Amino acid sequence: MKTTKNIARLAIxxxxxxxxxxxxxxxxxxxxxxxxxxxxxxxxxxxEGNDGTTFKAYQIFKATVTDTENGKTAQDITWSSDALGVKxxxxxxxxxxxxxxLSNDKQLSENPTAQEVADFLMANAGSTTAGSPDGSSxxxxxxxxxxLYAVANAVKDQTPAASDIAAGASWTPGxxxxxxxxxxxxxxxxxxxNKKNTGTSPIFAVVGGSAVTVCEKSNIxxxxxxILDDSKVTGGAITGEAEANWKDAADSQIDQEVxxxxxxxxxxxxxxxxxxSYKFMDQLTDGLxxxxxxxxxYALNNGVYTEIDSSSYNVDAPSESNHRVLTxxxxxxxxxxxxxxxxxGTLSINxxxxxxxxxxxxxxxxxxxxxxxxxxxxxxxxxxxxxxNNPMVAGTGTSAPDTVVDYTYGLQINKVxxxxxxPLKDAEFTITTKGDEKNAKEKYVAADGTLSDSEIVHKTGDxxxxxxxxxxxxxxxxxxxxxxxxxxxxxxxxFTITPTINEEGQAYKLTKLEGTLDSKGQNNKIIAGxxxxxxxxxxxxxxxxxxxxxxxxxxxxxxxxxxxxQINLPLTGLNGVTFTWIAGGAVLCIxxxxxIRSRKRDDGSEE
Numbered sequence: 001m002k003t004t005k006n007i008a009r010l011a012i013x014x015x016x017x018x019x020x021x022x023x024x025x026x027x028x029x030x031x032x033x034x035x036x037x038x039x040x041x042x043x044x045x046x047x048e049g050n051d052g053t054t055f056k057a058y059q060i061f062k063a064t065v066t067d068t069e070n071g072k073t074a075q076d077i078t079w080s081s082d083a084l085g086v087k088x089x090x091x092x093x094x095x096x097x098x099x100x101x102l103s104n105d106k107q108l109s110e111n112p113t114a115q116e117v118a119d120f121l122m123a124n125a126g127s128t129t130a131g132s133p134d135g136s137s138x139x140x141x142x143x144x145x146x147x148l149y150a151v152a153n154a155v156k157d158q159t160p161a162a163s164d165i166a167a168g169a170s171w172t173p174g175x176x177x178x179x180x181x182x183x184x185x186x187x188x189x190x191x192x193x194n195k196k197n198t199g200t201s202p203i204f205a206v207v208g209g210s211a212v213t214v215c216e217k218s219n220i221x222x223x224x225x226x227i228l229d230d231s232k233v234t235g236g237a238i239t240g241e242a243e244a245n246w247k248d249a250a251d252s253q254i255d256q257e258v259x260x261x262x263x264x265x266x267x268x269x270x271x272x273x274x275x276x277s278y279k280f281m282d283q284l285t286d287g288l289x290x291x292x293x294x295x296x297x298y299a300l301n302n303g304v305y306t307e308i309d310s311s312s313y314n315v316d317a318p319s320e321s322n323h324r325v326l327t328x329x330x331x332x333x334x335x336x337x338x339x340x341x342x343x344x345g346t347l348s349i350n351x352x353x354x355x356x357x358x359x360x361x362x363x364x365x366x367x368x369x370x371x372x373x374x375x376x377x378x379x380x381x382x383x384x385x386x387x388x389n390n391p392m393v394a395g396t397g398t399s400a401p402d403t404v405v406d407y408t409y410g411l412q413i414n415k416v417x418x419x420x421x422x423p424l425k426d427a428e429f430t431i432t433t434k435g436d437e438k439n440a441k442e443k444y445v446a447a448d449g450t451l452s453d454s455e456i457v458h459k460t461g462d463x464x465x466x467x468x469x470x471x472x473x474x475x476x477x478x479x480x481x482x483x484x485x486x487x488x489x490x491x492x493x494x495f496t497i498t499p500t501i502n503e504e505g506q507a508y509k510l511t512k513l514e515g516t517l518d519s520k521g522q523n524n525k526i527i528a529g530x531x532x533x534x535x536x537x538x539x540x541x542x543x544x545x546x547x548x549x550x551x552x553x554x555x556x557x558x559x560x561x562x563x564x565x566q567i568n569l570p571l572t573g574l575n576g577v578t579f580t581w582i583a584g585g586a587v588l589c590i591x592x593x594x595x596i597r598s599r600k601r602d603d604g605s606e607e
Contacts, residue, residue, distance in 0.1 A: 039211060040172050040179055040207065040211070041172040041211045041212075042170065042172075042182075042184075042207050042211070042212050042214065043168065043169065043170045043171070043211070043212070043213040043214075044165065044167055044168075044171075044184060044200075044203065044216055045214070045215045046168055046216065047215060047216045047217075047218050047219055050198060050218065050219070051195070051197050052190055052197060053186050053198075053199070053216065054167065054187040054189070054190040055184050055185065055186055055187055055216075056156075056162065056165070056185055057161045057171065057182050057183070058084075058155045058156065058160050058182065058184075059161045059182050059183075060155065060180070060181050060182065060204075061077050061079065061180045062077070062078045063076060063077045063078075063179060063181065063206075064076050064179065064208070065180070065206060065207070072209050074180075074208075077115050077181075080161075083158075087155065087158065088155065089108065090154070091151055092120065092151065095154065097145055098147065102124075121147065121151070126146060138268060141268060141270075141271050141351070142202050142272050143272065144272065144274045148202065149202065151183070156183075156392050156393070161174070161177045161182070163187055164187060165187075167216065173207060179207055179209070181206055181207075182204070182205050184203040185200065185203070185392045186198075186199030186218075186390055188390055191389050191390055191397060193396050193397065195397055195398070196397065196399065197389065197397060198267055198269075198387075198389045198390070199389055200391075201218065201269040201272035201391055202391070202392065203217060217269055219268045219269075220267070220397075220399070221265045221385055222399055223264045223265075223280065223384060223400075224402050225248075225282070225381075225383045225404050227246070227247060227249065227250045227258060227260055227261075228247075228258070228260075228261070229245070229247065229252075230256060230472070232245035239305040239356075241259070247508055248404050249378065249404060249405045249501050249508050249510060250404075251370075251408060251409070251473050252362075252363060252407075252408060253363070253451065253470050253471055253472035254362070254363050254365065254367060254408065254471075255362050255364075255449070255451075256363070256472065257294075257361075258361060260358070260359055260360070260381075260404070261357070262280050262282065262328075262357040263300075263356050264278070264354065264355045264357075264385045264387075264399075267387065270351040271351065272391035273388055274337075275333070275335050275338075276336040277335045277336075277386065277388040278335055278387055278388070279328065279329040280328040280385055281326075281383065281385075282325065282327075282328075282383040283326075283381060284318045284326060285366075285368075285381055286364075287367030288364065288379055288406065289361060290317050290318050290326055290359065290360075295315055297356070297358075298355070299341075299349050299355060300353065300355070301354075307345075308339050308340070308342065308347065309339075309341060309342045309343075311340070312331070312338065312340055313330045313339070314328075314329050314331045326359070336349060361381075363470060365469075365470070367379050367408050367470060369409060369469055369470075369555035369556060370407045370408065370513055370555055371410075371551050371555030372553065372554050373553060374551075376407075376509070376512075378407040378509075379405060379407070379408070380403050381405075382403040383403075384398050384400075384401045385398070385399040386398050405510070408470050408471060409469075409471045409472070409473070409497050410469040410471060410554065410555055410556030410557065411431075411471060411556055411557050411559065412465055412467045412552060412556045413429060413465060413559050413560075413561060414531075414558060415427040415466075415561050416531060416560060416562050416563075417562065417563065417565060418525060418564050419541055419565060420538065420539070421543070423460075423462070423464025424464050424487065424563060425461055427459070427460045427464075427480060427482070427483055427489075427561075428457050428460075428480070429457070429458045429459075429478055429480055429481060430455060430456065430457055430478075430479050430481055431444070431468065431476050431478050431479075432445065432477045433451070433474050433475060434474065436473040436474040442477070445468060445471070446468075447466070447468055447469075448470050449469055449470025457481060468556075469556065471497060473498065473499050474497060475495070476494065476495050476496070477494050479492040483563050486565055486566050487563040487565050487566065488563060488564045488565075490522055490525050490561055490562075491520055491522060494518040494520070495516070495517050495518070495528070496515070496518070497514075497515055498515070499512070500512035500514075515557040516528075517559065524542035525543065525561065525564075526543070526559065526561050526562070527560050528545075528558070528559055529545045529546060529549040529550045529559075529560065530545075530558050530560055531544060531560045542562075
């Protein structure tokens with residue numbers, strides 16, 4: 001006896017490819033999935049951003065498929081093979097967790113036919129949608145607790161009807177299989193740890209009659225890295241810092257703790273994974289040190305952060321032995337799916353959740369100084385995300401990388417004799433700053449750029465210079481505390497480092513770096529750059545700027561300071577001058593005495 005069944009409804013219930021459910025009304029297959037191609041063929045289109053995936057096809061039911069006004073219909077539903085039928089029935093009875101919850105009259109018979117199993121799948125697959133062929137409407141991603149997942153998990157280990165089916169190319173079953181009900185999964189050979197692609201959730205499709213198209217049910221997880229400039233830190237909870245202040249570039253001084261943020265997305269077919277590998281790998285340069293115990297991890301849902309307990313993941317701090325890679329790896333038996341909330345709270349992770357890592361790092365003495373070799377280079381660090389990439393077999397893929405940059409600057413003070421313009425040693429300076437965050441209190445700057453509340457004195461060496469690196473943007477006040485013996489110190493002056501960090505193409509980066517000198521009216525004694533020692537420029541008791549010397553090849557800004565020498569000129573006429581003054585004084589005294597005596601004599605005569 002022949003059995004006729006509208007198997008298109010089965011395909012809809014499976015959330016797959018044969019038809020669309022529109023407001024509860026079944027749309028004909030030819031309207032929903034009309035496609036170019038050979039009659040009886042199927043085309044699996046590539047999800048946006050996925051690359052190079054191929055597929056395996058497994059036939060579950062054989063059937064004669066025809067197109068009608070109500071969709072595709074099938075006659076003579078049978079197993080593609082008796083052995084596969086046993087696998088499917090056992091998977092339903094023993095691997096699907098929902099089977100034991102069914103009453104006896106809802107369970108399969110002892111030896112069910114293919115038709116009975118088809119009816120069972122329609123009744124128990126749940127409410128699902130197929131999605132659109134171009135992927136604009138995603139459709140249902142089969143969850144691991146769905147009966148269809150149990151079927152797919154059992155069938156995928158059998159011999160496929162076809163392998164290496166290319167995305168975007170139509171495929172028609174061979175004569176030995178023919179039309180019927182098929183399972184499609186991603187061929188694991190087309191995925192790999194260094195490929196930016198992911199496998200699809202199981203696709204169940206009716207193949208036969210008119211050609212149809214379906215989009216693979218997957219997308220690629222991404223990772224984003226941001227840095228928070230110290231001038232933007234509010235001091236509250238790190239999760240509360242304004243989104244607009246997280247950028248791809250910032251600047252800081254050496255030893256200043258800077259906040260970093262890593263944000264990873266999850267595959268939209270997350271529900272199709274029984275376990276989910278999830279690992280951040282953040283490459284730090286030699287000039288950047290990770291701050292131990294500064295890391296925290298959150299699940300972000302609709303703007304709400306939930307902190308994940310540290311027992312859910314392992315942190316491998318960067319070191320020379322691991323090539324300075326900071327790794328955050330979810331280590332539960334089911335990876336990310338085993339994660340729990342801190343302090344026993346409720347944790348929700350789904351396909352729309354973002355996993356966010358916050359940590360701190362600081363620049364060290366190996367940091368690159370912006371402006372070196374006339375290049376506005378900084379200290380980049382790059383993150384990638386490793387994730388499960390196939391819901392049907394174990395395997396991982398790697399996301400596209402994302403990079404941020406931290407910049408730092410330098411300053412060199414050159415001390416010279418204002419007359420001879422020769423270098424002067426033993427001049428002592430202090431440099432103070434309030435930083436670009438405009439602290440209320442000035443701090444003293446050390447040679448390596450670190451800040452201190454205690455006074456730090458810098459002394460010029462034989463070459464007459466002092467050099468400071470690892471500086472942040474901002475204004476620096478330079479005070480000459482002590483001039484070399486026999487010289488007069490200059491008054492305090494300011495130097496301001498002003499970077500311009502703008503969007504340029506797709507990269508947020510340093511595009512301009514300026515240094516501005518405020519000599520406080522000492523223009524002849526202090527210049528931004530090196531002094532010009534060419535003919536006619538030396539000996540005029542003023543400094544002349546040599547063009548093109550604002551910065552050195554190592555990127556440090558130049559300031560040249562000239563001190564005036566205190567000179568006691570030889571006075572060969574000193575003794576004669578002294579005698580003249582003595583003689584003149586004596587004459588003056590005699591004259592005054594004579595005047596007094598004359599007045600007394602005149603007064604006596606009148607009496």
